[in-house]
Amino acid sequence: MPNMKFGVVVFPGSNCDHDAYDVLKRCFGQETRFLWHKDSSLGGVDVVILPGGFSYGDYLRCGAIARFSPIMKEVAAFAGRGGVVMGICNGFQILCEAGLLPGAFLRNERLNFVCDFVNLRVENAATRFTGACEKGDVLRIPIAHGEGNYYADDRTLETLENNGQILFRYCEADGSITASSNPNGSRSNIAGILNGAGNVMGLMPHPERASDPMLRNTDGGKIFRSVIESLVMKEQITDLSIS
Amino acid sequence: MFDACGDYLYLAKITVTTRKSILDPQGKAVHHALASLGMEGIVDVRIGKFIEMKIDTKTTHSAEEITREACKKLLANPVMEDFAFSVEEV
Numbered sequence: 165m166p167n168m169k170f171g172v173v174v175f176p177g178s179n180c181d182h183d184a185y186d187v188l189k190r191c192f193g194q195e196t197r198f199l200w201h202k203d204s205s206l207g208g209v210d211v212v213i214l215p216g217g218f219s220y221g222d223y224l225r226c227g228a229i230a231r232f233s234p235i236m237k238e239v240a241a242f243a244g245r246g247g248v249v250m251g252i253c254n255g256f257q258i259l260c261e262a263g264l265l266p267g268a269f270l271r272n273e274r275l276n277f278v279c280d281f282v283n284l285r286v287e288n289a290a291t292r293f294t295g296a297c298e299k300g301d302v303l304r305i306p307i308a309h310g311e312g313n314y315y316a317d318d319r320t321l322e323t324l325e326n327n328g329q330i331l332f333r334y335c336e337a338d339g340s341i342t343a344s345s346n347p348n349g350s351r352s353n354i355a356g357i358l359n360g361a362g363n364v365m366g367l368m369p370h371p372e373r374a375s376d377p378m379l380r381n382t383d384g385g386k387i388f389r390s391v392i393e394s395l396v397m398k399e400q401i402t403d404l405s406i407s
Numbered sequence: 408m409f410d411a412c413g414d415y416l417y418l419a420k421i422t423v424t425t426r427k428s429i430l431d432p433q434g435k436a437v438h439h440a441l442a443s444l445g446m447e448g449i450v451d452v453r454i455g456k457f458i459e460m461k462i463d464t465k466t467t468h469s470a471e472e473i474t475r476e477a478c479k480k481l482l483a484n485p486v487m488e489d490f491a492f493s494v495e496e497v
Contacts, residue, residue, distance in 0.1 A: 224456075225484055232481075261484065268486035270425070273432050315429060315487050349432070 168395050170196040171209035173239070173255075175230045180216035180252065180372060187375040188213075192388055201233040210395055211248045212239055214255025216308070216370055226269055226311050227257035236262055248292065248391060249364045253309055256356075256366030265359055265366050266324070267316035273349025277310040282347055284355050284369060285335040288328040291358055292394035293365045296386045302339045303332075303383040305369040307347060307355075312368040314350035314357075321352055332356035332367055417462045417470035421492040423483045424455035458482055461497075470494045 170188045174181045181198065189196040199206060201219075206212060219230035230236065236258070243249045243264050251259040259265040272278060281304055289299040297303070316324065324330050332355040336345045346353045348368075356367030371384025425431045431453045438452040460477065462470045471494050483490040 224482070228481065228484070260486075266486075268484050270429065270487060271432050273430070275432050275436055313432075317486075349430075 168194050168211060168392055169209040170194050170211045170213060171199040171206055172196065172213045172215055173199045173201060173235055174215075175201045175217065175219035175233060175258075177219045177221055178215050178217035178254070180254075180370060183370075183372040184213050184215045184252065187372045187385070188388065191376050191385065192392060194392065199235060201230070201235050203235050204238060206235075206238050206242055206247075211250065211391060212242060214239070214249070214251040214258050215372075216253030216255060219254055219258065222254075222311075225257075225261065226254060227259075227261040230254075230258045231262040240264060243359075243364050246361065246363050248395070250293065250391065251364075251366040252370060252372065253307075253312075253368055256368055257311070259364060259366045264364050265357060266320045267314055267357070269311045270313040270315050270349070271311055272309070272313050272347070277308075278312070278347045279306070279308040280347065281306050282355070282369060283335050283337050283339075283345060284332040285339050285341065287330045287333055288358075290328070291331060291362060291365075291390075293358065293387055293390050294331055295394055296390040300339060301386075302335060302337065303374075303386065304381060305371055305374045305384045307369045309348070309368055312348040312350065314348075314354045314368070316351060316354075324354075324357055325352075327360060329358045329360065330354055330356075331358055331365065332369070414463050414465055416497050417464065417467065417494050418497045419460045419462060419470060419474040419492055419494045421458040421460065421474065421478060421482060421490060422455055423458065423478070423488050423490045424453060426487055426489055429487055455488075462494075467494055467496065 172185050188194045284303045286297040286301040289297045333353040334346045341353050358365050371387040374381040374384035434453040478490040
């Protein structure tokens with residue numbers, strides 16, 4: 165597996181940072197480092213991961229305070245230059261609060277914290293985050309959140325839909341999209357979205373918890389593999405253009 | 408209260424609520440609980456946040472401006488929440 169540089173941001177209250185680090189470093193053999201929330205440099209990484217957890221205790225709103233961390237200024241600038249950013253669970257909430265992804269999160273419709281496996285249908289496989297999947301694939305990945313109820317107004321939803329920015333939807337095992345497969349009340353069963361430029365992605369489920377073969381479920385690994393392969397292809401294309 | 412810097416102290420009382428068009432699951436659950444207590448006549452419950460801020464500044468107008476900016480930048484998320492506030496001299 166080719167080597168890319170990954171940076172996993174650590175906020176006070178992050179608790180999936182080591183899982184993401186371990187999967188990228190040990191399972192995928194990628195050069196991976198932690199980035200502290202007070203850092204003012206991303207240290208030359210190719211991909212930034214905002215991990216799951218409860219940054220700043222989820223005070224006020226999930227992700228509302230983390231988005232003002234010093235490192236987020238760098239992350240926003242990096243994303244603006246086309247850098248690849250991936251937000252998982254709390255990381256997705258932070259990206260929405262920061263305005264790097266559209267929408268916001270409400271309390272789960274049934275008010276309970278849900279920790280369970282869900283089925284996710286891949287809605288668009290022609291992105292750098294889903295290239296190793298086929299459109300319509302059903303991935304089985306865990307969720308663990310109390311505020312994963314994705315909300316966006318009608319116009320935003322329409323834009324997301326028309327541009328292929330909806331990457332994952334909660335679904336039944338056979339891939340059908342139903343109300344009963346929606347664990348949190350998210351509009352349109354949305355579990356993961358992409359920004360307009362295609363370089364910033366957020367998802368509520370935890371692919372890092374379903375990547376290590378030892379756990380006998382590597383569905384989540386397809387997402388990391390997609391990112392790694394897309395970057396390598398880009399590098400090869402750049403090399404060709406130079407020669 | 409007039410302090411040594413020539414500024415006044417103001418108290419801002421802010422409420423942040425989920426926009427009316429958005430379902431508030433907490434409010435709905437509390438509404439059901441009130442109904443099960445036998446309380447009649449309550450047709451809707453919505454839950455929000457109440458925030459107090461003390462502000463050291465020269466005029467009521469500037470205290471209001473500071474409060475509005477705080478609400479827009481951090482205290483409320485404009486995607487899903489509305490805010491309202493009052494400012495009084497203390």
